[in-house]
Amino acid sequence: MSSCSSARGPVAPSVPLIAFLERVQEAALSIFGASGFDPKRYVDLSLKSDLPAAERAFDELRASATAQDWETFIRSYFEDAGGDLEHYEPPDYTPEPEGFLPAVKSREMREWALEVHALWKSLSRKISDGVRTRPDSHTLIPVPNPLVIPGSRFREAYYWDSYWVIRGLLASKMYETAKAVVKNLIYLANRYGYVLNGARAYYTNRSQPPLLSAMVREIYDATHDLELVKISLQALLNEYEFWNSxxxxxxxxxxxxxxxxxxxxxxxxxxxxxxxxxxxxxxxxxxxxxxxxxxxxxxxxxxxxxxxxxxxxxxxxxxxxxxxxxxxxxxxxxxxxxxxxxxxxxxxxxxxxxxxxxxxxxxxxxxxxxxxxxxxxxxxxxxxxxxxxxxxxxxxxxxxxxxxxxxxxxxxxxxxxxNVYASNFVPLWINPFYSDASMVHKVVNSLKHSGLLQASGIATSLQNSGQQWDFPNGWAPLQHMIVEGLVKSGSTDARQMAEDIAARWIRTNYAAYKQTGKMHEKYNVVNCGEFGGGGEYVPQTGFGWSNGVVLAFLEEFGWPQDREIIDRE
Structure with missing residues (x-):
């Protein structure tokens, strides 16, 4: 793959397909109602036949459709959401990697960490051949390499999720899988001029928090892969131009x-x-x-x-x-x-x-x-x-x-x-702010008295708006950025706070996993073991960045055997 691209600016998505799938989405809502309804499912469908045939069948169906008629129509003309991806066995996955989490001594915690590690295999996908041969029948963008999806309704590569997926993959010693994830994002940046929110044609209207350079840096620090640096630089310059104009x-x-x-x-x-x-x-x-x-x-x-x-x-x-x-x-x-x-x-x-x-x-x-x-x-x-x-x-x-x-x-x-938000403390993750001892002291004291520190981690905000990026939800990326910034500062007090936050976060992830058998997208930081809610879709599981942050925290801090994990029944 070339490190630069002749294509600049947005590449047109399959506009007729997206417009049709929006009509399908609206009709499905009218038939099934809002309870449990996920609109994303319908724009992730793939055509089995040509678009005009599906449109004709849809137009004939709408007036008198029952739920059974509707499901027959969907099965006849579409592959279900996610059907354009195939499960993929990462070649660098092993059940227990050599050198995996050496600081974790607790048997219980180690067994759980290996189960989280195993989720990389269940979340790995490759693009089906049909997406490449009939791209106009899919909203999925055919990225060139295998990918790791976040989980549940998120059936494609996502931008900023990928940073914490990569941190987990590096902890799992899955270096080639991590490189493949990054190379897909580089492909998007070269093709569109920026990394899309996600690898779907309907996401070409926006990006997401720009962490591609941080991903490349983490992989380079772990592998010293100079070729990855060389192929990424033009993509990063494209992205930098996008964010600065x-x-x-x-x-x-x-x-x-x-x-x-x-x-x-x-x-x-x-x-x-x-x-x-x-x-x-x-x-x-x-x-x-x-x-x-x-x-x-x-x-x-x-x-x-x-x-x-x-x-x-x-x-x-x-x-x-x-x-x-x-x-x-x-x-x-x-x-x-x-x-x-x-x-x-x-x-x-x-x-x-x-x-x-x-x-x-x-x-x-x-x-x-x-x-x-x-x-x-x-x-x-x-x-x-x-x-x-x-x-x-x-x-x-x-x-x-x-x-x-x-x-x-x-x-x-x-x-x-x-207003107090966890984002108010994110600059601590970046040099030179974590290198300024005086500033670190002020930030640590401010965080300590901010109200954000809860029994099970850092709250996203103090406002209970009903939105998912507000109280009482906590999100893995915010825990990680703040904790890692505290550690990077070199301050003893800051590290003690970081270790305490990480322990709270690990504990709630562990408790929820033991209760549900799943890793969750977000957690309620007030109640240990309770996953988060709110927002415009039901809580999701999988889950890429939660897995990555737990593994990164265990790699950094371990989990001493004499520390209680949760109250055992």
């Missing part, structure tokens, strides 16, 4: 881009980034859900604006949270494009460091110098715009469109979001 689209000021300039209190101009999807229609995978949300609005422009904001919030990976809402009690006040997010800019700072490192490794002096300068500028911007000395946290910043539609925006302390 982006395809112009629409907003109240017609600025349409990820890049934002803002003037701080001292008059210095900074460049930062935001989430910004190029989409003002219902998300195909949630079309019926989005239309229901927009039904509360009166005008077509208001609805289009909500759809755009929903897609932009989905690009954040936090879909959804009161973090993006001007009124946490009103879902239609979603305003993700008006937020300069702390965590996104921390991720891009990490990308700048990584690109500089890779450029130095391969001897590209000009790229190295460019990204050293870029990282220094972004570090200053993050400190100037987001850092709140009084709270000891980095705070999201609300952009104010009321005064002017021209940039730069003028910083005002009143526009910092004073």
């Amino acid at each position: 982006g395809i112009k689209y629409r907003n109240p000021c017609n600025l349409g881009k990820h890049k934002v300039t803002i003037q701080d209190a001292e008059g210095r101009i900074h460049t930062l980034s935001r989430y910004y999807a190029k989409w003002d229609k219902p998300r195909p995978e949630s079309s019926t859900t989005d239309k229901e949300s927009a039904s509360k609005l009166s005008s077509a422009s208001e609805k289009a604006n909500l759809y755009w904001e929903l897609a932009s919030a989905a690009e954040s990976g936090w879909d959804f949270s009161a973090r993006w809402m001007r009124d946490p009690l009103d879902f239609t006040t979603m305003a993700a494009t008006s937020v300069l997010p702390v965590d996104l800019n921390a991720f891009i700072l990490g990308m700048e460091h990584d690109i500089a490192f890779f450029a130095e490794v391969i001897g590209d002096k000009s790229t190295f110098e460019r990204f050293v300068m870029a990282s220094e500028a972004r570090k200053e911007a993050i400190t100037s715009i987001f850092w709140n000395e009084q709270k000891g946290q980095w705070l999201d910043y609300w952009l104010n469109y009321s005064n002017s539609c021209s940039e730069p925006y003028i910083w005002d302390t009143l526009n910092q979001n004073q």
Whole structure:
């Protein structure tokens, strides 16, 4: 595979197929009702025959269809969701890898860790031949290598999930599988100019938190694979351009881009980034859900604006949270494009460091110098715009469109979001912030008194909005980033806090697994062993990033035999 691509910008998806599957989704909702209904299933279906034949059958069926008629139609014209993937046996999987989790001495914990490790085999897939020979009959994008899916309804490669999948694969000594996961994302970045939210044609409207460079860096540190660095660099430069300009689209000021300039209190101009999807229609995978949300609005422009904001919030990976809402009690006040997010800019700072490192490794002096300068500028911007000395946290910043539609925006302390989110502590994961002893001390103290630390991990927020990225849910990525940042700081107090958080998180994952036999997408951090809820779909199992974080924590901290795992019955 070439490290660069002649294709730039979005490659057109199978628009007629997606539009038809949205019609199928809407009809299914009318037949079966909302209870237990998953709209994503219907846009993941694959055609058995040609599209016109399926459309004719659909049009003939709709008026008098019963549930039985409907299921007959689905079986006759479609392969079910997930049918375009085949189970795959990773060649580097072994039931108990050599050197696996040497710090774990507890027999019970080790047995469980091996069961979690075995989930990589059950989550591994390869693209079926039919997707490559008849791509217009599928919404699945045929990535070139085998992949690891998150689990349940998430039947394709996902972007930021893959970072924690890779961390788990590295703990499992599955280096070739980890490389295959990354090479699929590199393929997407080269083909589209950025890594898609997921490897589906309906995800071409947005990306997800940019962690590709961090994945390459983790694999390089573990394997010293110089060739992987070489083939990734152009993809990373493509992605960096996307996050620092982006395809112009629409907003109240017609600025349409990820890049934002803002003037701080001292008059210095900074460049930062935001989430910004190029989409003002219902998300195909949630079309019926989005239309229901927009039904509360009166005008077509208001609805289009909500759809755009929903897609932009989905690009954040936090879909959804009161973090993006001007009124946490009103879902239609979603305003993700008006937020300069702390965590996104921390991720891009990490990308700048990584690109500089890779450029130095391969001897590209000009790229190295460019990204050293870029990282220094972004570090200053993050400190100037987001850092709140009084709270000891980095705070999201609300952009104010009321005064002017021209940039730069003028910083005002009143526009910092004073609410506490786990994302307020994510910059600690990135150098140089974890290297600043004074700042680490303030952040540790702030986290300790933030209210986020609960019996079973770090809460996502303190707001119980009913959305899944809010209280009382905790998510594996947030636990890991904060814990690893605390460890990297080298502070004894910070490490003790990190070990305590990791122990709480491992304990609740273990307890839930023993009760349900499954790893879960998210957990209730108030009640040990209880998985999370809320949001627009039922709780999912599998689960890629939860598996990866548990294995990474066990590799880092172990689990001493004399520490109680859970209350035994």
